[in-house]
Amino acid sequence: MSVTIKNKSTVIYAFIKGEIDHHSAPEIRENIDDAILLYENAKLVVLDFGGVTFMDSSGVGLVMGRYRLASQQGKKIRVDNLSDRDFRIMKMSGIPKLAEINKRNEE
């Protein structure tokens, strides 16, 4: 599991790699939260799931938690490159009411 943070003008990108479960989520969370607090001028936080090989409902908790923190900081959240399965789990959770979510291009 790893998180790579990139900052381009007012956008923070968090590229998540590996498996997201209850065990790995805290470390991913800390990395992203540090970036949200560090880049004060950012307006958008993009959580990129392109490298995620497995996710259970802990992934939903991860997005919900980041949404809460980002909102307090006046930032929006977008979730990119979800696999079909992870997109389905996100949809079940009502995440689309909080953040734009996008599927991975599987081809």
Place this chain on the structure above:
Amino acid sequence: MRKINELKLIFDSKSINESFSRMAVSAFAAQLDMSVEELGDIKTVVSEAVTNCIVHAYRDTIGKIYITCTVFEEGVVRISVRDKGCGIDDIKKAREPLYTSLGGERSGLGFSVMESFSDSLRVRSKVGVGTTVTIEKKLKGKTND
């Protein structure tokens, strides 16, 4: 149904075992003809059930988690995940989507996800004794990949 094979796993309720347990069960179940999608469903279901044991049943302690995975000739896999933890007071409420007794980073989706990725989900629980979650899934196989 005719039983072909059975796996029993007993391990500590440590979060590092979440990954191990879903890998072990899905690898065992893979002796049945199943699609990549169905293999993922099994991983997800096991991960949710085991996480429940760790964060709820044995909240501030470490106990044993017992998994039985049975595969049947009819292409059905049955997985039961049992703990001897605190038990669930109100199963109906626990199964409600988005309900969580913990808040914070928990989504309250564990049971909903398990239901969505299996054909049946049974929960038996007694406060102070423990909980058993049993799911069954009929596999369609690789042809539906």
